[in-house]
Amino acid sequence: MAKCPVCQAQLKKVDTMVFCENYKPVKNENGEWNNEGNCEFRITFANKVFGTLTPQNIKDMLSNKAVKNKKGDTIELDLSSQYFTKITFAKKEVEDF
Numbered sequence: 001m002a003k004c005p006v007c008q009a010q011l012k013k014v015d016t017m018v019f020c021e022n023y024k025p026v027k028n029e030n031g032e033w034n035n036e037g038n039c040e041f042r043i044t045f046a047n048k049v050f051g052t053l054t055p056q057n058i059k060d061m062l063s064n065k066a067v068k069n070k071k072g073d074t075i076e077l078d079l080s081s082q083y084f085t086k087i088t089f090a091k092k093e094v095e096d097f
């Protein structure tokens with residue numbers, strides 16, 4: 001079982017993301033999500049920039065390991081980011097055309 005890296009509470013999982021038990025999004029009358037908990041930590045499995053993350057990938061990131069995708073980009077935990085992740089892109093090979 002993994003603990004929240006921000007507040008040390010228990011992490012929970014649903015089919016779309018891993019999140020802190022103190023992250024409690026509630027939809028208001030305007031259809032906007034409001035966090036009624038006191039921790040924002042969550043990582044979604046779907047990542048538009050990096051690609052899909054697996055639960056094991058997120059476990060690795062929580063143990064401070066970087067996860068690599070097929071393109072060679074890496075993603076790691078970054079608690080200073082609003083997405084709680086940092087993506088480093090692989091260098092592209094550039095040649096004269």
Ligand SMILES: [Zn+2]
Pocket residue numbers: 004005006007008009020021022023039040041
């Ligand atoms: Zn938390």
